[in-house]
Amino acid sequence: MTEIPQRLVLGLALFNTFVGDMGSGIECTLSKFANNTKPSGAVDTLEGRDATQRDLDRLERWAHVNCMKFNKAKCKVLHMGRGNPKRGYRLGGEWIESSPEEKDLGVSVDEKLRLPCKH
Numbered sequence: 001m002t003e004i005p006q007r008l009v010l011g012l013a014l015f016n017t018f019v020g021d022m023g024s025g026i027e028c029t030l031s032k033f034a035n036n037t038k039p040s041g042a043v044d045t046l047e048g049r050d051a052t053q054r055d056l057d058r059l060e061r062w063a064h065v066n067c068m069k070f071n072k073a074k075c076k077v078l079h080m081g082r083g084n085p086k087r088g089y090r091l092g093g094e095w096i097e098s099s100p101e102e103k104d105l106g107v108s109v110d111e112k113l114r115l116p117c118k119h
Contacts (some may be wrong), residue, residue, distance in 0.1 A: 022062055028055045033105070037070075049087045060092045078102045080111050 023030040028041035028051070039056065043049050063070055072091055076099040079086045089096045101110040 022059070024062075025058055026055045027051050030055075038104070043087070053089055056089055056091050056096075072096070076102055078109075078111060080113060084111075 022032070022037065026039065028039045031038040031040065037059070039052070039059065041048070041052060043052055060070070070091060072094050075091055075096045077089055077096050078099055078101075086098060088098075101108055103109075
């Protein structure tokens with residue numbers, strides 16, 4: 001039997017309580033795991049793009065109010081799907097860089113939903 005130090009469990013519980021309201025008012029799907037937060041959703045109209053930008057603005061305001069910062073150097077946009085207009089997004093006043101491939105929980109996925117092969 002493995003024991004988990006109680007302070008670790010308490011720290012995780014407190015952190016989850018602290019960030020629990022991060023998604024309030026957010027329209028997109030918001031995934032939180034450890035210290036990663038990923039908003040995602042289908043954006044196939046200009047209204048969808050505007051909703052996504054509003055969500056990013058809400059997240060930035062939440063971080064400011066809670067004296068936290070997003071590491072904007074690690075923020076990337078992965079545009080997926082054929083005919084994607086690849087619109088730009090901002091977090092705060094900075095444009096978020098687009099990336100053709102991203103790694104999530106150790107799995108790399110590209111913009112065509114391919115799992116890159118390693119030979």
